[in-house]
Amino acid sequence: MTKLFATTALVAALAMPAYAVQPAEGETLAETQTYTYWLLDAIKSLDPGKNTDVEGSDVLRQLFEGLMNENAEGEMIPGVAESYEVSEDGLTYTFNLRDANWSNGEPVTAEDFVYGWQRVVTPAFASEYAWYIELMNVANATQVIAGEMEPSELGVRAVDDKTLEVTLSEPTPYFINTLSLATTYPVPRALVEELGDAWIQPQNIVGNGAYTLASHNLGVEIVMQKNPEYWDAENVVMETVRGVTVNDNNVALTRYQAGELDRVQIPAGQFPRLEAEFPDQATSVPYGCSYAYVFNLSEKGPEVLKDQRVREAMALSLNRDVIVDQILQGGQRPAYTWTHWAINGFAAPEGGMQDMTQDERVExxxxxxxxxxxxxDNPVRLQLQYNTDENHRLLAIAAQQFWRPLGIEIELNNVEWAVHTDRLQNQDFEMARYAWCADYNEASTFLDWFRTDGYNSGKWSNAEYDQILAEAATAEDTEPLYRRAEEILDAEVPAVWVYHYAKVDMINESIKGLPTENLRNTWYAKDLYRVAE
Known part of the structure; x- marks a missing residue:
């Protein structure tokens, strides 16, 4: 076996405190260390195996810790794993775990990871993210998910309490990059088996992250407190973290300006003004998410969408420049691919509608x-579903106006987030607003979404596309494969790409440590601190 480390950052992290938070020269820590941030919607689940959304991930990252974390630049650094080794054939990863405890004082063991991963792929558990373990190419994941093998046959085992061995079905260059997602976190088996779904209630939940759950008033606020059992607790400065749910982004901005929130998304169209007025608070950085209108191409979907010409016409006639330049105005970019433009190693196909003028597209x-x-005289009639948010509403109205002159009549249907995701999962929609945020910084995190057996809410399917992604999983040069995959998406139009995100926020100047160079915007409260004003 050849001993390897994830990055030079990991080697450095082993030689010094990995997460020591130190104020910069001239900064003085505030007496009260609290961070309060905005949540658009209620957290759907605090179970690492059931979470599917970004806001849930932000919370779970504080309450739990996986094998790896990310630094401010998005590079992989040690989490529970201090180091790892990779076999010569690239198929076996052996992780050496540090001395870490659950919040109840019991040790975190390799078996806790084995149980967590097996639980995700167990068919009866019905995790919406079971496919992620398959995407990681963990051996036998496909067969276990299909019910053809037992969960115990998944390619993960505890060699001993401090040694976790993972076997892959094929060498996977991006495997280490997948290990900071909540789906791969350890889970306390005894507690789960004793309490069932109630194990994630505030009075019961046990985690291994830098924070514990103090309270959770669903749809109102979630409060987390520093965990004294965390292995690096002495270097954690921030004591209390609060997520406050405000469904109206404009109201949330008002509460930020009143000093009630430390971070809030800037509503559409307001960045230029706020940047001019508050240059030290208004921020816009690339953010690895793509916004789209997904078509329901399943048997439950409308017949009109089975015609590729209709789908292509809708993609062509959406005026993305108006959306990003006149409505959003926050540094977003028009999207002509599903994969975000800033993803590592991604090169978009040349030609296509991005090289046409808007008049040419409409014609x-x-x-x-x-x-x-x-x-x-014979309009296409469709319903566009979106979840509650002023930005989504404004964009849906704009799309409605772009399409109407062509004979495409769109009825708008606004629903709450939980309803929205349930309908997507069950194909109970015609077309729906959706956004995908990268689970790791590599193009497959976007492209695998549209695999026949991927998340793929619209149930589009293409055999060549599936084969390309299968080849890309082990290819030394993935760029031409990913380019071809995007060409297939462009030709078949399973969705209308709208824009690529930027993270457009107001951030209190006293909060330090939030990342600005991590494309996924992966933040850890243990890396934050508040300075005196």
């Missing part, structure tokens, strides 16, 4: 609709 859209038998 081609009219031609396609006419060929399909539609137009103002």
């Amino acid at each position: 081609r859209a009219r031609e396609l609709l006419a060929e399909a038998g539609y137009g103002p």
Whole structure:
């Protein structure tokens, strides 16, 4: 076996305190160390095996810790794993775990990871993220998820309490990058088996992260306190972390300006003004998420969407420049691919609609609709579903206006986040607003979403596409494969790409340690501190 480390950052981290938070020269720590941030929606689940959204991930990252974490630049650094070794054939990873405890004082063991991973792929558990373990190419994941093998046959085992061995089905260059996601976190088996779903209630939950759950008033606020049992607790400065749910972004901004929140998303169109007025608080950085309108192409979807010409016409005629330059105005970019432009090693295909003028796109859209038998005298009628948020509403209205002159009549349907995701999961929609945020910094995190057996809410399917992604999993040069995958998406139009995100926030100047160079915006409260004003 060859001993390897994830990055030079990991080697450095082994030689010094990995997470020591130190104020910069001239800074003085505030007497009260609290951080209060904005949540748009209620946290759907605090179970690492059931979480599917970004806001849930932000909370779980504080309450639990996986094998690896990310630094401020998005590089992988030690979490519970102090080091790891990789076999010569690239198929076996052996992780050496540090001395770490659960919040109840019991030691975290390799078996806790084995149980957590096996639980995710167990069919009866019905995790919406079971496919992620398959994406990691953990041996036998596909067969276990399909019910053809027992969970105990998943390629993960505890050699002893401090040694975790993971076997892959094929060498996977990005494997280490997948290990900071909540889906891969350890889970306390005895507690789960004793309490069932109630194990995540505030009075019961046990985690191994830098914080413990103090309270959770669903849809109102969630409060976390520093965990004295965390292995690096002496270097954690921030004492209390609060997430406050405010469904109206404009109201949330008002509460930020009143001093009630330390971080809030800037509403659409307001960044230029706020940047001019508050240059030290208004921020915009690339953020690895892509926004789209997904078509339901399953048997439950509308017949009109089965016609590729209709889908292409809708993609062509959406005016992305108006959306990013006149509505959002926060540094976002028009999207002509599903994969975010800033993802490591990604090169978008050349040609296509991005090289056409908007007038040329609209004219081609009219031609396609006419060929399909539609137009103002025989309109396409569809319902567009989006979850509650002012930005989503503004964009949906804009899309409605772009499409109406062509003979595409859109009914808007606004629902709460939990309802929205449930309907997506069950294909109970016609077309729906959706966004995907990278689970790791590599193009497959986007492209695997549209695999036939991926998350793929619209149930589009293409055999060539699936084969390309299978080849890309082990290819030395993935760029041409990923480019071809995007070309297939461009030709078949399973969704309308709208824009690539930027993280556009107001951040209290006294809060330090939030990352600005991590494309996934992966933040850890243990790395934050508040300075005296």
